[in-house]
Amino acid sequence: MWEVHSSDKIRIKDIAERSGVSVGTVDRVLHNRPNVSGKARAKVEAVLKEINYQPNMYASALAYNRKYTFCCLLPDHDRNAYWTNVEKGxxxxxxxRGDFHLSLITEYYDQFEGSSFAVAAERIWxxxxxxxVIVPQNFDVTQxxxxxxxxxxxxxxxxDSNVPEIEPLAFFGQDSLKxxxxxxRIFMMQAGEHARRILLMKLMSKGRVASRQQEYREVGFREYMTTYYPDCEVVELSLQxxxxxxxxxxxxxxxxxHPDVRHCITFCSRAYILGEYFQRNGLKDFHLFGYDMVERNVECLKQGTxxxxxxxxxxxxxxxxxxxxxxxxxLKKAIQQCNYMPLELLTAENYIYYTADEK
Known part of the structure; x- marks a missing residue:
């Protein structure tokens, strides 16, 4: 009987002796290299299963000493944008991962211009x-x-935005519809059942909003409104x-x-456009709901606009x-395909506990 404990260090030599093959054969099996007979491979794999062998891929990758280049295709942005924190992450x-030879190259594209995405993608090649890493644009150019x-x-x-039919390795972002x-739900809890008209601010360029994510958020929002507040009119303010x-x-x-409008919502990261307007003009009886903890939004949150x-x-x-x-x-690990971010609701009282630079 061969007893193995969690504190034991299993050597290739031990596996070879147990399998009745050479150390070189074990090494080739462990690294999935050719020139191993089926009989020898079966012996080694049987021993690996018996001892529940878990390869140290981290150490192997370090020993391999290879250089890796990762690229990112990201929307062009200013320093106050939501994308700034994405880029920091x-x-x-x-x-x-400084022990590995990793490099990251980021190319930028205009969210409202399909040819810009294609040109940036060509630079990545x-x-x-x-x-x-890709922030998808429209379906055709992304596909x-x-x-x-x-x-x-x-x-x-x-x-940020998922296109599951294209089958990425993984997706990280919110469930935009939900x-x-x-x-x-939260917006109307504040507006109340007697609200008859609300404002939806949309930032547009060339006739459309910036991302699929914002489009899907609006779909989810309108589904809620149609179901529970069908008599409440959603009026749009489109800004270029x-x-x-x-x-x-x-x-x-x-x-x-629209003098009766007092409740406003936007699905982009620039709610501060309205918030700063309310602040400049001393308007205190308006209520505003937005997305993302960018600096100017946070300042409006602190000021109550x-x-x-x-x-x-x-x-x-x-x-x-x-x-x-x-x-x-x-590291050759299996990856979970869909990874939704939590829906964090921030107010002036709790925003300080939200840490953008999580580690």
Whole structure:
């Protein structure tokens, strides 16, 4: 009888002796290399099963000493955007694995221009990536890029927005439909059953909102409203993303035309556009619900011009996306495909306990 304890260190030599084969044969089986007879492989695998052998992939990967290049395809953004924290998470995951030869190259694209995504994706090909993190744009351009990755056996992870039919290695982000439905529930708890008209602010460019995620949040929200508040009218205020100089007059005109509106919601990360307007103009009887803990949103939360924010751990999304590629490519681990972020409801009282830079 051969007793094995958790504190014992199993050597290749021990496995070879137990199997009745050479050390070289065991090494080839462990690393799935050729030139091993079926009979010898069966003997080694039987011993590995008997001792419940768990390979130390971390040590093996270190010993292999290979360089890995990960790439990220991310929307272009300013420093106050939601994507800034995503990018910090991506970078921190690389830094935390300093023992390995990992590098991260990020390419940026215009969310509202399909050709921009394709051009940025082409630049990624020149980097010869081992794995890619992608924030999807529209279906066609995303699928075209991902098909090329699949043809070359290059794994990819979707971040923020999921397109499950394209079959990524993993997805990290919110369940957008449920997020919108949840937002509707909390929003109307505050607005009350007597609210007859509410404002939905949308940031637009070239006739559409920035992401699939925002579209799906709105679908979930409208489903909730149709089910429980069918008589409450949702009126839209559409602002152009590149026209911030004109926001003041557009907002003023809208509120003048809808004097009964007191409750506002947006599914993008720039609720501060309305929050700062309310603050500048001393409007204290408005209630605003938005998304994401970006700096300007937080300031409005502290000042009381935003009541609620739903946060979605952008740092963690970025960090875990790179971690999934690392675990799959370097450590050969199985990866969970769909990874939803929690729906965190933040107020002026609890936002300080929410940590964007989770580790």
């Amino acid at each position: 991506l970078q921190q995951c690389i830094l935390n 020149d980097k010869k990536p081992d794995g890619v 075209a890029f991902c098909r090329r990755l699949q043809e070359q056996d290059i794994p990819f992870v979707f971040l 997020s919108g439905y949840f937002a509707g 993303l590149d026209g911030e100089d004109g926001y003041e007059s557009r907002i003023r005109t809208f509120l003048d035309e 935003i009541d609620f924010l739903i946060a979605q751990h952008p740092w963690k999304q970025g960090y875990n996306s790179v971690k999934a590629l690392f675990n799959h490519i370097v």
